[in-house]
Amino acid sequence: MKAVLCGAFGPPDTLAFETVDPPALGPGEVRIAVAAVGVNFPDLLLIEGKYQVRPPFPFSPGLECAGTVTELGPGAEGPAPGTRVLVYRPHGCMAEEVVAPAECVIPIPDAMPFDVAAAFPVVYGTSYHALVSRAALSKGETLLVTGASGGVGLSAVEIGKRLGATVIAAASSDEKIALAQAHGADHLVNYRTEDLRERVKALTDGRGADVIYDPVGGDIFDASMRCIAWNGRLLVIGFASGRIAEAKTNIVLLKEMSVVGVAWGAFAFRNSDANRAYFAELLRWYEAGALKPRISRRLPLADAPAALQAFQTRSVVGKQVLLVERPGG
16 A cells, blocks of 8 residues: 655655555454545644654654545454544554554544545544533633634634634634634634734623634734633644743733643543544534535645645645545546
């Protein structure tokens, strides 16, 4: 089979696309013929050696994929061969075949295309865990989403609306916030041309946002702390800006606010039953038309370096997906 391989930490152009042996199938595991692979910012961090996971070399990046079950290992209680599924893994999904524990393999609706399914687990899993479990976002509250045009940002906008929140979407261009508006955002902030703190205060009659969902970090995190409501919850999703911010504890104290970490991947592997319940709900919402994953770019699997380079230039909106091309279509 073919796979994208990282042989040493480095930039995307150091990745190889090579023929390798199919992965061995162990007890409790499921083999999947991959049709599509979702691409995420952590994949870039992973190959650069900047992520919390450091697999032994060589390894394939890729946190999520979708395809068809072809084989079950001994004792596996996973979906039967022929079932269409989505898969989440710590790495290894950028390959024509993937082996995963049965609990990480979830059947998808018949009407869900493979490219959409491949773009689904990381962003919607993260946002559901963040907004429902970590922040307990309630109907009528105000949710501020920064980096709102990215994969996780757009999913947070959609889930926030589904939960009955008023959603303020913030991003770095008018084009990006317009995309967030198309996914349901009530109010828009271009933080390149507007002051985030002042704009959010104006939109909330001075109260601030009850919940802030921040995958950006850096200066945006700093501004978010100053436009959060009393007893608000600031969700730490990631650091796409490149700078890991530090919370000013005097503001935490004065606003009785909570700074809440969100690590959906770690949660999913520790609490597979709860995570499967998340996805049962999310897939129902998808079938009802409430969730509409935005795929902005589809590339062949061999073009993984180009997809990862797009994160370096911050040109990604929505999700990128890699497609597995097999002889005969």
